Amino acid sequence: MRVMKWSMIALAVSAGTTQFAMASSQDEAKGFIEDSTLTSKTRMLYMNRDYRNGAGNIAKEGGGFKSGYREDWGLSELLNYESGFTQGTVGVGVDAFAMGTVRLDGGAGRQGNGLFATRGNGDPEDTQSKMGGAVKFRISDTVLKYGNQFVASPVFSTDDSRLLPEVATGTLLTSKEIKGLELSAGRFTSLSSQTGMGRDSINGPGEPGLTAANIAGATYQFTDNFVGGVAASDVDDYFKKQYVNLNYTLPIAESQALNFDFNGYRTSSQGKELAGDVDNKIWSLAAAYSLGAHKFTLAYQRSTGDSGYYYGVDGGGSIFLANSVQYSDFNGKDERSWQGRYDLNMASYGVPGLSFMARYVNGDNISTDNGEGKEHEFNFESKYVMQEGPAKDLSFRLRSSVYRTTSNYGVDTNDVRVIVEYPLNIL
Numbered sequence: 001m002r003v004m005k006w007s008m009i010a011l012a013v014s015a016g017t018t019q020f021a022m023a024s025s026q027d028e029a030k031g032f033i034e035d036s037t038l039t040s041k042t043r044m045l046y047m048n049r050d051y052r053n054g055a056g057n058i059a060k061e062g063g064g065f066k067s068g069y070r071e072d073w074g075l076s077e078l079l080n081y082e083s084g085f086t087q088g089t090v091g092v093g094v095d096a097f098a099m100g101t102v103r104l105d106g107g108a109g110r111q112g113n114g115l116f117a118t119r120g121n122g123d124p125e126d127t128q129s130k131m132g133g134a135v136k137f138r139i140s141d142t143v144l145k146y147g148n149q150f151v152a153s154p155v156f157s158t159d160d161s162r163l164l165p166e167v168a169t170g171t172l173l174t175s176k177e178i179k180g181l182e183l184s185a186g187r188f189t190s191l192s193s194q195t196g197m198g199r200d201s202i203n204g205p206g207e208p209g210l211t212a213a214n215i216a217g218a219t220y221q222f223t224d225n226f227v228g229g230v231a232a233s234d235v236d237d238y239f240k241k242q243y244v245n246l247n248y249t250l251p252i253a254e255s256q257a258l259n260f261d262f263n264g265y266r267t268s269s270q271g272k273e274l275a276g277d278v279d280n281k282i283w284s285l286a287a288a289y290s291l292g293a294h295k296f297t298l299a300y301q302r303s304t305g306d307s308g309y310y311y312g313v314d315g316g317g318s319i320f321l322a323n324s325v326q327y328s329d330f331n332g333k334d335e336r337s338w339q340g341r342y343d344l345n346m347a348s349y350g351v352p353g354l355s356f357m358a359r360y361v362n363g364d365n366i367s368t369d370n371g372e373g374k375e376h377e378f379n380f381e382s383k384y385v386m387q388e389g390p391a392k393d394l395s396f397r398l399r400s401s402v403y404r405t406t407s408n409y410g411v412d413t414n415d416v417r418v419i420v421e422y423p424l425n426i427l
Contacts, residue, residue: 024140024141025138025140025141025176026085026089026090026091026138026139026140026141027140029084029085029086029087029088029091029138030084030087031084031085031086031087032083032084032085032086032092032093033083033084034084035083035084035085036081036082036083036084036427037081037082037425037427038079038080038081038082038425038426038427039079039080039423039424039425039426040077040078040079040080040423040424040426041077041078041080041421041422041423041424042075042076042077042421042422042423042424043075043076043077043078043163043419043420043421043422044073044074044075044076044104044418044419044420044421045072045073045074045076045115045162045163045417045418045419046072046073046417046418046419047070047071047072047073047113047115047162047415047416047417047418048069048070048071048072048113048415048416049069049070049071049112049113049413049414049415049416050068050069050070050413050414051068051069051070051411051412051413052068052411052412052413052414069110070110070111070112070113071105071110071111071113072103072105072110072111072112072113072115072116072124073103073104073105073115074101074102074103074104074105074115074116074163075101075102075104075163076099076100076101076102076163076164077099077100077101078097078098078099078164078165079097079098079099080095080096080097081094081095081096081097082095083095085136085138089139090137090138090139091137091138091139092135092136092137093135093136093137093138094133094134094135094136095133095134095136095145095147095149096131096132096133096134097131097132097133097148098129098130098131099129099130099131099164099165100127100128100129100130100164101115101116101127101128101129101163101164102126102127103115103116103124103125103126103127111124113162114162114194114195115162115163115195116128116163116195117195117196117197125195128164128195128197129197130164130167130192130197132147132148132167132169133147133148134146134147134148134149135147140177141175141176141177142173142174142175142176142177143173143174143175144171144172144173145171145172145173145174146170146171146172147169148167148168148169149167149168149169149170149172150165150166150167150168151168151172151186151188151315152317153184153186153215153217153231153233153318154217154229154231154243154245154263154265154318154320155215155217155231155232155233155241155242155243155314155318156168156186156188156213156215156233156314156315156318157314157315157316157317157318157320158191158315158316158317159194159315159316159317160194160317161194161316161317162194162195163194164194164195165194166191166192166193166194166202166315166316166317167191167192168188168190168191168315169188169189169190169191169192169199169200170186170187170188170189170190170213171186171187171188172184172185172186172188173185173186180220180221180222181218181219181220181221182218182219182220183217183218184215184216184217184218185215185216185217186214186215186216187212187213187214187215188210188212188213188215189210189211189212189213190209190210191209191210191313191314191315193316194316202312202313203312203313208237208274209313210235210313210314211235211236211237211238211274212235212236213233213234213235213236213314214233214234215231215232215233215234216231216232216233217229217230217231217232217243218230218231219245225248225249225250225251226246226247226248226249227246227247228244228245228246228247229243229244229245230242230243230244230245231243233314234270235313235314236271237270237271237272237273237274238269238270238271238273238274238275238278238313238314239267239268239269239270239275239278239310240267240268240270241265241266241267241314242265242266243263243264243265243320244262244263244264245261245262245263245264245320246260246261246262247259247260247261247262248260255290255291255292256289256290256291256292257289257290258287258288258289258290259286259287259288259290260285260286260287261285261286261287261288261322262283262284262285263283263284263320263321263322264281264282264283264284265280265281265282265283265309265321266280266281267279267280267281267309267310268280274313275310275313276307276310277306277307278307278310279305279306279307280303280304280305280306280307280308280309280310280333281303281304281305282301282302282303282304282309282321282331283301283302283321284299284300284301284302284321284322284323285299285300285301285322286298286299286322286339287299292348293344293345293346293347293348293349294342294343294344294345295341295342295343295344295345296341296342297339297340297341297342297343298338298339298340298341299322299323299338299339299341300322300336300337300338300339301321301322301323301330301331301335301336301337301338301339301363302335302336302337303330303331303332303333303334303335303336304334305333305334306333307333308331308332308333308335309321309329309331319331322339323337323338323339323361323363325339325359325361325377325379325401326377326379326399326401326415326417327377327401327403327413327415328361328363328375328377328403328410330361330363330375332363332366332367332368332373332375332409333366333367333368334365334366334367335363335364335365335366335373336363336364336365337361337362337363337364338361338362339359339360339361339362340359340360341357341358341359341360342357342358342359343355343356343357344356344357352387353384353385353386353387354382354383354384355382355383355384356380356381356382356383357379357380357381357382358378358379358380358381359378359379359380360376360377360378360379361376361377361379362375362376363375363376366409368408368409370408373405373406373408373409373410374405374406374409375403375404375405375406375409375410376403376404376405377401377402377403377404378401378402379399379400379401380398380399380400381397381398381399381400382397382398383395383396383397383398384396384397391422393422393423393424394420394421394422395419395420395421395422396418396419396420397417397418397419397420397421398416398417398418398419399415399416399417399418399419400414400415400416400417401413401414401415401416402414402415403415
């Protein structure tokens with residue numbers, strides 16, 4: 001499930017490119033060591049899922065499962081080093097990471113939430129670790145990076161919704177030479193899952209993984225309040241995919257604004273069709289009204305074609321749609337869904353760092369073998385971020401989901417997660 005939309009990335013990108021600079025980024029390079037950064041991110045995640053209709057982990061004789069309850073608790077650490085660029089016409093640098101997990105709780109009878117890999121005997125791994133790196137080159141405001149990296153394209157996005165992020169291996173070119181415009185192109189040949197320590201483990205042992213994915217994209221800041229983006233991918237023997245985003249903010253008053261965010265995909269299978277016969281168009285439109293500490297959002301999402309929207313081999317985060325929420329993506333065949341959401345920022349009430357969110361999504365018209373499928377989901381989140389002191393930026397987050405469905409489309413599920421995260425700038 002994707003929680004950060006492409007428009008947010010585009011806005012962040014364009015914020016640094018709205019004015020021409022007298023010198024390029026490479027002209028202002030301070031050096032390999034001088035511009036280096038080293039950060040750490042410690043994350044503790046407790047997660048349980050209660051499958052209400054009997055689905056579970058351990059099969060029993062005669063069919064069905066012994067238990068429909070999954071519970072995991074773990075701790076992860078991610079160290080990320082980014083060097084600066086050497087001075088000169090062509091700057092050279094390296095990025096590197098080291099990360100690992102420790103299982104705090106969750107045995108073979110309760111695991112299955114995607115926090116830990118599974119041993120041959122069915123028990124979850126106690127610890128896991130992974131290291132990687134990439135070399136990078138910069139000319140002017142254009143950067144070429146090759147190696148292991150985290151990617152955030154709407155058509156190829158590494159997921160970070162559990163303890164450790166997915167890691168892609170390949171080449172990515174990013175250019176910001178023109179005012180307000182960012183261009184990108186890349187080719188990735190492997191993708192490791194959040195629990196797979198191998199180079200290409202996205203689909204599990206014995207299953208076809210990523211062959212090769214070629215991607216390209218562009219975002220452009222038309223005005224201070226309007227940004228647009230397009231992207232496309234060609235995943236060998238799976239599918240081709242195109243994406244578009246338009247985001248417009250209408251300021252109303254000092255503490256009021258109206259935002260419109262449109263996202264759309266078109267996917268069609270090709271080659272060996274390793275994902276099956278994929279033929280899908282899906283789009284979402286969200287309108288958000290901000291009034292001081294309050295934000296009210298309405299969204300509509302529509303899926304058409306001979307299949308539902310498919311993603312995963314191109315990264316577990318490659319679904320930049322409004323109704324992709326905590327448990328469901330509301331991306332079934334022919335599905336239509338709407339969302340109502342409310343956000344509250346308590347800073348206006350004297351408690352900076354504290355926020356709340358409540359959301360309801362309802363989907364229907366899903367084409368299944370058993371007739372029309374329906375689903376709905378209620379989410380509640382609360383988060384607090386320390387604002388000062390030695391534990392500044394330490395965050396506590398509670399996420400809760402109640403998911404219900406009909407016509408054998410899915411499984412009724414209660415999903416609860418507690419996330420404690422501490423980012424730290426070491427260098």
